[in-house]
Amino acid sequence: MPIIEVKFAAAPGRRVARREIAGTASALAADILGKSPAVTAVVVEEIAAEDWFCGGHALAESGLASFWLSIRITEGTNTRAETAEFIAATFAAMGRLLGPLHEESYVHVMEARGFAYGYGGRTQDERAMAARMKAPVPA
Template sequence: MPGITLTLSGYKDQKLTRECVHLATQITCNILKKNSFETMVIVRHVDNDDWFIDGKSLAEWGKNSFRLEVTVVDETCSKDQKTAYQKAIYNAMEQIIGNLHPQSNVHIIDCKAASYGYTGITQEYRYQHKDEFY
């Protein structure tokens, strides 16, 4: 179950938010080989005046930004998948949001299977009992 936290600069825009969520989910499922029905996305918005890079706000830079953090179970994604994911997410956000500051970023968080789960069941337990769940 990938958990995604997507932080977008600027004011809340429902159309932009839905587009970003759709693409983040799609790219996560396609490249990292995850299931969309298990993919959760939380979106946050931060005003450009409150987002700083090198001591200057995005408003001062005249740029937009995003930060996407995705939590996955350790050892379920290869280095090649992670590399492709980084590039695909950045390129997709550049197309949707535009005018990105180059410090916009993607953080892939590898979490131990025994430390991550949903419905009160760890991913390790699901793996050990996969016949019961799949």
């Protein structure tokens, strides 16, 4: 159910497959946040190092990589500890893929209320209610 957006600028001379970035982001969301890869969408966009500025300087000048990853999830589905682990693991994984990272590389976990977020024309609240209705009643 999450949508993940990744913008990145790789270190000079480093070629990175968008598919590898998308797969890594989806795997981290599954392994740490418990999000199903079957309903995870990922958008990956490469930005030229000359067009990415940190602290007023283009990444091309520093020789470093950077990224911005945002993930939208349903509010209350993850703990603070899980979110912190996801942020740390994402930073480490992107460093392995993109090369040495500028410190101003960001991960943003955005929680949306279940009534205001969904896919396939249904809100997350509607999906949760439908799942509860199908669940067996405890004896």
